[in-house]
Amino acid sequence: MSKKVFLIFVVICFVVIGILPILFMLAKSVNIDGQFSLFFYKNLMNSGREWILIGNSFTLSLLTALLTTTVGLPLGILFAKTDLPFRKLFALLFTIPLLVPPYITAISWFDLLGRDGLISKILSPAVAEITSKWLFGLPGCVLVLCSTFLPIVILLTITYLKTVNPRLEEAGKLVSGWSGVLKGITIPLIMPGVLLASMLVFLLTLGEIGVPTFLRYDVFPVESFTQFSAFYNFGAATAAAVPLVIITFIILVIERIFLREKTYQLRPAVGGKKSSKIALGDYRKWFFITVTLLCFCSIILPLLVLCLHSLSADAYKEAISRAGHSLFRSILYATIGASALTVLGFFIGYLIHAKIFRFWRAVDSLTIFLFALSGTVIGIGLINLWNRPATNFIYATPVIIILGYLAQYTALTSRITVSTLVQIPPSMEEAAQVSGAKWLRRIFLITAPMAKRGLVAGWLVGYIFCLRDMGVTMLVYPPGHDTFPVRIFTLMANGSTELISALCVIMILTTLLPLGIGGILFKLRGFLK
Amino acid sequence: MSIIKFTNVSKNYNDTPAIQNFSMKIDAGERIVILGPSGCGKTTVLRLLAGFISPDSGEIIIDNQVVAADGKIIKEPENRNLGMVFQDLALWPHLSVKGNLEFGLKAKNIPKNKREEYIPEMLKLMQMEKFIDSKPAELSGGQQQRVALARALILHPKILLMDEPLSSLDQDLNVQLRKEILKLQNKIGFALLYVTHDRDEAFDIGSRIIVMKDGKIEETGPSVMLLNLKKSVKV
Numbered sequence: 001m002s003k004k005v006f007l008i009f010v011v012i013c014f015v016v017i018g019i020l021p022i023l024f025m026l027a028k029s030v031n032i033d034g035q036f037s038l039f040f041y042k043n044l045m046n047s048g049r050e051w052i053l054i055g056n057s058f059t060l061s062l063l064t065a066l067l068t069t070t071v072g073l074p075l076g077i078l079f080a081k082t083d084l085p086f087r088k089l090f091a092l093l094f095t096i097p098l099l100v101p102p103y104i105t106a107i108s109w110f111d112l113l114g115r116d117g118l119i120s121k122i123l124s125p126a127v128a129e130i131t132s133k134w135l136f137g138l139p140g141c142v143l144v145l146c147s148t149f150l151p152i153v154i155l156l157t158i159t160y161l162k163t164v165n166p167r168l169e170e171a172g173k174l175v176s177g178w179s180g181v182l183k184g185i186t187i188p189l190i191m192p193g194v195l196l197a198s199m200l201v202f203l204l205t206l207g208e209i210g211v212p213t214f215l216r217y218d219v220f221p222v223e224s225f226t227q228f229s230a231f232y233n234f235g236a237a238t239a240a241a242v243p244l245v246i247i248t249f250i251i252l253v254i255e256r257i258f259l260r261e262k263t264y265q266l267r268p269a270v271g272g273k274k275s276s277k278i279a280l281g282d283y284r285k286w287f288f289i290t291v292t293l294l295c296f297c298s299i300i301l302p303l304l305v306l307c308l309h310s311l312s313a314d315a316y317k318e319a320i321s322r323a324g325h326s327l328f329r330s331i332l333y334a335t336i337g338a339s340a341l342t343v344l345g346f347f348i349g350y351l352i353h354a355k356i357f358r359f360w361r362a363v364d365s366l367t368i369f370l371f372a373l374s375g376t377v378i379g380i381g382l383i384n385l386w387n388r389p390a391t392n393f394i395y396a397t398p399v400i401i402i403l404g405y406l407a408q409y410t411a412l413t414s415r416i417t418v419s420t421l422v423q424i425p426p427s428m429e430e431a432a433q434v435s436g437a438k439w440l441r442r443i444f445l446i447t448a449p450m451a452k453r454g455l456v457a458g459w460l461v462g463y464i465f466c467l468r469d470m471g472v473t474m475l476v477y478p479p480g481h482d483t484f485p486v487r488i489f490t491l492m493a494n495g496s497t498e499l500i501s502a503l504c505v506i507m508i509l510t511t512l513l514p515l516g517i518g519g520i521l522f523k524l525r526g527f528l529k
Numbered sequence: 530m531s532i533i534k535f536t537n538v539s540k541n542y543n544d545t546p547a548i549q550n551f552s553m554k555i556d557a558g559e560r561i562v563i564l565g566p567s568g569c570g571k572t573t574v575l576r577l578l579a580g581f582i583s584p585d586s587g588e589i590i591i592d593n594q595v596v597a598a599d600g601k602i603i604k605e606p607e608n609r610n611l612g613m614v615f616q617d618l619a620l621w622p623h624l625s626v627k628g629n630l631e632f633g634l635k636a637k638n639i640p641k642n643k644r645e646e647y648i649p650e651m652l653k654l655m656q657m658e659k660f661i662d663s664k665p666a667e668l669s670g671g672q673q674q675r676v677a678l679a680r681a682l683i684l685h686p687k688i689l690l691m692d693e694p695l696s697s698l699d700q701d702l703n704v705q706l707r708k709e710i711l712k713l714q715n716k717i718g719f720a721l722l723y724v725t726h727d728r729d730e731a732f733d734i735g736s737r738i739i740v741m742k743d744g745k746i747e748e749t750g751p752s753v754m755l756l757n758l759k760k761s762v763k764v
Binding site for chain 1: 580581606608609611613615618619620622623636681684
């Protein structure tokens with residue numbers, strides 16, 4: 001099969017999986033009984049509540065994006081460019097909240113700051129009353145979502161710092177100290193990447209429902225979910241989802257116009273040109289103390305409290321008996337989802353990297369668009385498209401969950417593929433071509449084996465995101481096929497806090513275990529330098 | 530009898546001309562060197578011939594078959610039966626020396642018993658039989674060059690393309706490998722199209738030299754004739 005035909009087939013698959021449901025949803029939202037109608041939109045716009053919800057969503061997203069950028073940028077610089085002790089360990093610890101469903105972070109903060117939380121026992125119930133009030137609302141949501149999405153800014157800052165040509169900094173160093181070089185050269189060079197990270201945080205916060213629902217802060221995406229799950233008003237749910245589609249689309253268009261080429265430069269530093277490190281000197285210990293305190297207060301302490309709160313054999317027994325099947329299903333679906341994501345992401349990444357078609361940028365933009373879009377919206381789109389007798393084999397089976405994963409997370413594996421392929425000289429595939437190998441043979445025997453590090457990393461990232469997913473799964477899971485995060489979320493209504501904490505600890509371990517195994521394997525094979 | 534023919538071939542990159550109205554012929558068994566400075570279009574000629582890029586206009590013929598014409602690739606690189614040694618050698622790091630040589634044989638469905646025969650034969654020719662199971666990273670620069678050459682020749686191509694293959698080597702090894710390339714070419718008899726910016730290398734290897742500048746042929750002729758002009762040929 002020729003390269004172009006195969007890749008067109010891949011693009012069509014992606015469009016059917018990810019874009020068609022959204023288009024179908026848009027079309028259905030203006031159609032009542034076969035007639036064009038804006039009834040649902042009029043209802044939506046006439047309700048004063050919706051505007052308040054949109055305002056709340058924007059406030060939450062903006063504050064979260066600003067705070068994560070303000071904290072994440074210096075942390076990224078500290079981890080990537082300085083001699084801060086244990087910087088790799090810090091980077092790893094700060095990444096943990098991103099790996100688990102955000103509401104689990106909210107639960108861990110609840111165990112710490114809630115009315116019956118640890119703070120009530122250590123200090124006093126009166127203090128816990130104040131912290132609880134503070135947690136349930138905008139400040140609490142900002143705190144939880146900041147710790148969840150902070151790794152995005154940190155990791156993108158680190159990645160972009162690696163792309164900066166060290167010679168540019170060295171030229172600056174001839175006339176200025178590091179502070180001047182960072183301010184005048186390094187930070188402006190990586191600013192497009194930092195802005196991209198802020199934008200992603202903004203959009204991911206905008207689409208988040210788990211944390212605002214748990215912390216009782218009314219936001220717009222919850223409206224769509226409520227219309228669907230509580231009232232089963234599909235038209236209203238669809239109409240409520242459309243503004244999120246439009247906002248996400250507009251923000252991504254702005255990103256593409258202003259940061260287009262710059263943000264695409266996710267390129268690793270050229271081999272041999274190692275970025276120069278900043279010696280913190282006398283400030284080293286102070287930076288270390290500050291980062292340690294921040295890490296302890298925002299990551300370790302809530303997780304520690306969560307673990308302590310779950311320390312009961314009964315809680316774990318009950319957790320396994322009530323959610324063991326869901327855990328098994330989650331692992332199974334995440335494994336299948338990650339494998340499918342790796343394959344789809346590889347081919348999408350390949351066509352983006354090699355710019356096979358003129359519309360390669362559109363394909364790239366669509367993957368990012370779907371990643372940034374609220375999981376609820378994707379879920380509603382998938383239901384709209386596949387909920388019909390002829391496609392029951394998809395809608396009524398776990399296939400719809402896998403499709404949801406593919407729709408939402410292809411951007412992750414395709415981007416990882418692009419940054420891996422960029423490190424393989426084009427001559428490798430060309431050499432195979434002149435040796436007489438057809439395209440698929442070249443891909444399977446030359447390109448894929450050479451990109452195996454990226455493929456394994458992509459699989460792990462895909463696995464983690466599939467495992468933690470709740471936005472899409474919450475809406476589309478067929479009866480009897482709920483996943484572990486969904487099960488925890490539903491058990492939160494009537495389960496004891498010890499049980500919920502135990503479930504959260506199991507969830508965290510399930511997520512981190514393959515990452516740990518993967519890390520050890522990578523290290524053993526000498527992949528990590 | 531021409532084995533390669535370029536007729537009025539032009540190629541632009543983003544409106545910048547790489548080669549313009551380029552015409553040349555190469556006979557079977559001939560050794561042609563394209564000599565020129567960076568950006569003169571010499572690698573473009575090689576990539577057009579290999580089929581990695583298509584010409585904007587003009588026609589390319591290999592072995593009496595039109596392989597590319599007026600913006601279209603008619604014959605894909607894998608079907609052109611060319612050998613090529615890349616500037617960075619492009620040895621597949623995950624495959625052993627044997628794996629690198631075997632890849633093309635497998636792609637052409639050569640049976641296993643024949644493969645087992647051809648590979649040691651070719652490695653013997655290159656004096657590399659000891660390294661059959663080594664990975665490219667375990668070899669020295671010169672050994673890697675020999676493996677790349679062996680891989681390019683294993684399918685017995687009629688034409689061998691070499692894109693500045695010796696540019697990263699030290700002078701002694703460079704000179705030694707030039708001699709080996711010439712010996713091989715004499716023995717096997719393939720047509721050689723060799724691209725370089727090094728004048729000494731060009732006059733050592735080429736039976737005919739094409740001097741390129743700004744995408745055009747500035748001078749062409751047998752190397753013995755151009756030898757007198759050697760000092761005037763500026764690259």
